[in-house]
Amino acid sequence: MLELKSGALRCEIEPALGGCIAGLWLGTHPVLRSTPAAQLTSARLAGSYPLVPFSNRIGQATLQWQGTQLPLVRNNGDEPHAIHGVGWQRPWELLDSDETYALLSYEHQPDANWPFAFDCSQTIRLNETGLELTLALTSHSQEPAPAGLGWHPYFMKRARSRISFAATGRWDMGEDKLPTVRKGSRGIDADCAFLDVDHCFDGWDGVVHLRDELMHVRVTSSMTRLVVFTNDTRDYIAIEPVSHVNNAVNLHAAGAPSADLGLAVLGMGDSIMATMTISAEAAR
Numbered sequence: 451m452l453e454l455k456s457g458a459l460r461c462e463i464e465p466a467l468g469g470c471i472a473g474l475w476l477g478t479h480p481v482l483r484s485t486p487a488a489q490l491t492s493a494r495l496a497g498s499y500p501l502v503p504f505s506n507r508i509g510q511a512t513l514q515w516q517g518t519q520l521p522l523v524r525n526n527g528d529e530p531h532a533i534h535g536v537g538w539q540r541p542w543e544l545l546d547s548d549e550t551y552a553l554l555s556y557e558h559q560p561d562a563n564w565p566f567a568f569d570c571s572q573t574i575r576l577n578e579t580g581l582e583l584t585l586a587l588t589s590h591s592q593e594p595a596p597a598g599l600g601w602h603p604y605f606m607k608r609a610r611s612r613i614s615f616a617a618t619g620r621w622d623m624g625e626d627k628l629p630t631v632r633k634g635s636r637g638i639d640a641d642c643a644f645l646d647v648d649h650c651f652d653g654w655d656g657v658v659h660l661r662d663e664l665m666h667v668r669v670t671s672s673m674t675r676l677v678v679f680t681n682d683t684r685d686y687i688a689i690e691p692v693s694h695v696n697n698a699v700n701l702h703a704a705g706a707p708s709a710d711l712g713l714a715v716l717g718m719g720d721s722i723m724a725t726m727t728i729s730a731e732a733a734r
Contacts, residue, residue, distance in 0.1 A: 451487035456550050457578030459730065462486060468493030469500055469542030469554045469572050471603075474581060474728065479664050481730045483604040483686045493538040498603035500585055502537035502556070502570045505600040506650065506677060506696035509628050513565070514703035515596060523563045531627065534602065536563045537570060550576045566595035568716075580668075580729030587723075589716035596699045597714045599724040600673070600692030607680060607687045608662040611642040615676065618653025621695055629696045638678065646681045650696045652712070658689055661733070668729040675712055691726050 451472070454461040462472040462484075470493040473484025482497030493499040511532040513520040522532040525539060542554040557569040567590040575582040585599045620635035627648070635651060642660075654676040658669040671691035680687040694712035695701065702708050708715060714722050 452544065452547055452552055453487075454550050454552065454574070454576040456576045459576055459578065459580070461574070461576050461581055463552055463554075463574060464490055464493075464496070465542045465544045465552075465554050467491075467496065467499075468538035468540060469556060470496035470538065471498040471574070471581075473497045474730075476665055476730045476732065480606050481665065481667060481728065483606060496604075498601055499534075499538040500570070500572055501598070501600035501602055501690070501692065502535045502585065502587055503558070503564060503566070503568055504535045504596070504598045504699070505690070505692035505694060507531040507533050507627060509626075509697050509700050512700075513596075514700045516594070520565055521562075525563060529627075532563070535598075538602075539563075542572065545571075560591075566591040566593070566597075568595070568597065579731070580727055583726045583728075585724045586721060587716075588721040589718060591716075592718060595716050596702075597716050597722055598692065598694040598698065598712070599722060600677075600690055601726050602688060602690050603669075603728065604686040604688050605660055605667060606662075607642050607685055608664060609643075611660060611662040611687070612640065613642055613645070613658065613660050613678070613687060613689070614639040615651075615658040616655045617651035617676065619651065621650045621652070623648050623696075629701070642680060642687050644682050645687070648679045648681075649677070650692070651676045651678065652695065654691075656691075660687070660689065663733060665733055666731050669726065670729070671724070671726040673724055673726075691724070693722065693724060 472487035573584040617637040621629035677690040698711040
């Protein structure tokens, strides 16, 4: 476990559990859904974890790529899909750290979960205003490989929480939790209490505001797609900056252009990078 501190902010990181952020606190109040790292048992219960080398789901745990169908591991209980890549289920190595900074890495060799070799680094910096994160992935596959990046932060949904962000489109989800059709959308500006949403938005301008009676949280990212998930049974709201649409690889195989989906195709030695900042301040 690693603890970072700066001003009123404190962050706990657990490299062994998927390179996850166990918790982020502003004073005594959690910014993310937060559990002390020593008590954490899974990255899925953490405040945030990295999504590599893909975000969200690959339908029926079958990767359709360059005319072939490659079976993947169904890695989330009874769910029929492969979900959130492999990084969240693997230990990351701590390469360097100090009281406000950590550098983590994960090296992947082809296996049943993902058939392409890559390495990934994650930089986490805490300052007095927020948490700055960078993800970078480099392909080591001999063949062209699909790739994507993202984060899966869970934010606290307190009384009178309100989310707002701008976008141009939304991929609606079907009963199978896979995207069905893209529709025009201006994003969301709504109270969170009874919000029922599980969609990937595109044309996102890279900024989300989440406000409640305790704090104002601002999420910014270099990415232009955003997955938002919550409903009235959840005490959190997932706000996930991602590089590509859900199930992008298989949508591409079905004929959708990779550029429209945000899907990266990497040759040997090619890299992609993403950034995210979570800023938090007391409500005024």
